[in-house]
Amino acid sequence: MFRKVYYWIDERLNIRPYIRKEILDKPVHGRLNFTYCFGGMTFFLFLLLTITGVSMAIYYVPSPDHAYDTVDYLTYQIFMGKVIRGVHHWAANLMVVTVFLHMLRVYIHGAYKKPRELNWITGVMLFVLVLSFSFTGYLLPWDQKAYWATKVGTQMPGSVPLIGDYVVRVLRGGSKIGALTLSRFYVLHVIFLPSMIAALLIGHFAMIRRQGIAEPL
Amino acid sequence: MSPKDITRRRLMEIGIKVMGGFISATSAFPIIGFITAPSLKQEEDKWIDVGAINDFPPGTYIKGVMESQVKDGWYITKERALCWIKVDGDKIVAVSATCSHLGCNVYWDEASKNFKCPCHAGVYDSEGKVIKGPPPRALDRLQVKVEGERILVNSIPVPYGEGKNV
Ligand code: HEM
Numbered sequence: 264m265f266r267k268v269y270y271w272i273d274e275r276l277n278i279r280p281y282i283r284k285e286i287l288d289k290p291v292h293g294r295l296n297f298t299y300c301f302g303g304m305t306f307f308l309f310l311l312l313t314i315t316g317v318s319m320a321i322y323y324v325p326s327p328d329h330a331y332d333t334v335d336y337l338t339y340q341i342f343m344g345k346v347i348r349g350v351h352h353w354a355a356n357l358m359v360v361t362v363f364l365h366m367l368r369v370y371i372h373g374a375y376k377k378p379r380e381l382n383w384i385t386g387v388m389l390f391v392l393v394l395s396f397s398f399t400g401y402l403l404p405w406d407q408k409a410y411w412a413t414k415v416g417t418q419m420p421g422s423v424p425l426i427g428d429y430v431v432r433v434l435r436g437g438s439k440i441g442a443l444t445l446s447r448f449y450v451l452h453v454i455f456l457p458s459m460i461a462a463l464l465i466g467h468f469a470m471i472r473r474q475g476i477a478e479p480l
Numbered sequence: 481m482s483p484k485d486i487t488r489r490r491l492m493e494i495g496i497k498v499m500g501g502f503i504s505a506t507s508a509f510p511i512i513g514f515i516t517a518p519s520l521k522q523e524e525d526k527w528i529d530v531g532a533i534n535d536f537p538p539g540t541y542i543k544g545v546m547e548s549q550v551k552d553g554w555y556i557t558k559e560r561a562l563c564w565i566k567v568d569g570d571k572i573v574a575v576s577a578t579c580s581h582l583g584c585n586v587y588w589d590e591a592s593k594n595f596k597c598p599c600h601a602g603v604y605d606s607e608g609k610v611i612k613g614p615p616p617r618a619l620d621r622l623q624v625k626v627e628g629e630r631i632l633v634n635s636i637p638v639p640y641g642e643g644k645n646v
């Protein structure tokens with residue numbers, strides 16, 4: 264069945280030589296090792312997070328009255344709830360680890376040097392986005408841990424001179440953590456950050472394709 | 481193809497496909513289960529108090545309001561539904577107000593002694609059988625029981641002509 268669909272598409276678009284040349288038979292230099300997989304692992308975790316995250320968004324309600332109840336419901340009342348939420352939780356934690364290892368590998372191999380500076384720069388932005396995902400996602404279950412972690416986290420920029428207080432208020436949507444904080448964190452977590460990360464990843468991957476993987480030193 | 485013909489390249493290709501298939505299948509199962517789980521849940525039946533016998537003067541249909549607490553997923557809320565109740569000596573009939581066409585509430589029209597639906601002009605006779613309009617079948621009945629002076633109806637409707645107490 265799949266073969267038939269594939270042939271049908273191939274007959275019209277002639278994608279087979281392209282898939283061969285660009286994916287299956289794509290030459291890379293011979294000194295790759297497993298540390299080159301960290302970027303790909305990060306991307307795989309990102310896909311997992313997207314799938315499990317969209318699934319949970321079907322049940323989650325970002326309001327102070329309902330957030331905790333809906334998380335409790337989707338975890339304990341819905342079939343496979345613990346698995347879906349657990350995968351999201353662990354993939355999120357692992358993604359921070361793999362993205363860091365990926366960065367470390369690029370750094371140790373000196374792969375950030377000319378001509379790959381732009382990829383390092385998009386990389387730094389991606390790193391910031393990954394951490395922002397973690398920070399905004401942490402508030403969503405709306406339990407004690409979420410509340411106090413976000414209280415502390417949003418208080419930190421308060422020590423920046425002059426604009427500090429303003430930044431805290433913008434992050435919280437007011438002076439306190441409450442309904443406005445929850446809904447803006449939710450939108451950041453499920454709409455803004457995913458679209459930003461997707462856009463930057465397209466650039467990241469396109470540049471790797473254009474320049475090829477760097478040889479180790 | 482004999483094993484000899486399988487090149488290293490071909491083996492890698494097969495490996496990629498097998499692993500990709502395995503990963504997709506093992507992720508698809510929990511995801512699809514998780515998303516569809518609540519849709520497959522059967523509604524539990526319960527007995528709902530619609531009032532005292534004295535609230536329903538005999539001989540004609542009176543509106544019965546079925547108010548009950550329901551668990552709507554993670555949300556506990558009050559649900560309201562209507563039925564039409566006729567007390568006739570010992571016999572009590574409860575007709576579901578839900579139109580068999582697309583589910584609007586029908587009303588009892590005393591003048592014509594018909595049930596009428598405001599949505600697409602469906603008309604039923606006093607038994608709930610279709611006279612006119614798009615409804616495909618008679619109005620459902622609700623099981624009735626009397627406890628002391630109170631009338632209770634069952635939340636799960638029964639098609640006309642089936643079950644007891646109809
Ligand atoms: C969402 C996060 C990220 C994903 C999914 C991702 C993905 C990838 C992938 C798949 C590669 C191919 C080579 C490899 O895997 O090692 C790559 C290369 C690269 N990445 Fe990332 N990356 C991410 C974040 C970062 C970060 C945080 C940095 C550094 C600040 C960075 C800098 C680079 C550079 C410079 C290359 C080119 C390396 C070379 O040509 O050898 N990336 N990235």
Ligand code: FES
Pocket residue numbers: 579580581582583584597598599600601602613614615
């Ligand atoms: S819903 Fe009653 S006639 Fe269509």
